[in-house]
Amino acid sequence: DAGVIQSPRHEVTEMGQEVTLRCKPISGHNSLFWYRQTMMRGLELLIYFNNNVPIDDSGMPEDRFSAKMPNASFSTLKIQPSEPRDSAVYFCASSLGADEQYFGPGTRLTVT
């Protein structure tokens, strides 16, 4: 079975550019999570969806970040405009309710 799929795996962009990260959750899972991981702050939850509806976005840093889940098999995290402090690994995870969360391989973002 395919796990959580994320694209791109690596992204290098210049400050001010728009960045879009993509995620395909495991089929049948109804919860989807976006995390950001840095050395300093560890793994932080940005937002999570349940049945395609955003439930908790309290971790979204600021208005430059937005996330959508138009259907059960696809979600995006957009950063516009990007800044160097956004450099991190962004993980998408999915679960069936409160069961185990399965993580994708992550997108390593570098903003210069």
Next chain:
Amino acid sequence: RKEVEQDPGPFNVPEGATVAFNCTYSNSASQSFFWYRQDCRKEPKLLMSVYSSGNEDGRFTAQLNRASQYISLLIRDSKLSDSATYLCVVRPSYNTDKLIFGTGTRLQVFP
């Protein structure tokens, strides 16, 4: 104060050693507890859930002390393949799927 706190390590131990990691959480209403494992430059993966009565999975034993808001993970007979970062994870309440991750404890097992 962080919601989940762990000693970052690193813990450097020889093969065959027993090593223990501790974790504290600040929210006394927290409902579920887990240990996840993260290999270098990889995604986190569930290692084991932590139950109130304590539980064991092979060489791994997890304990929960609700009164002290403390979780532990014991690894016996360490293997080189146990080298990884161990993340303490807490679900803050029944009515959320949200998980709070600690920053992790790094373990390095040497020959």
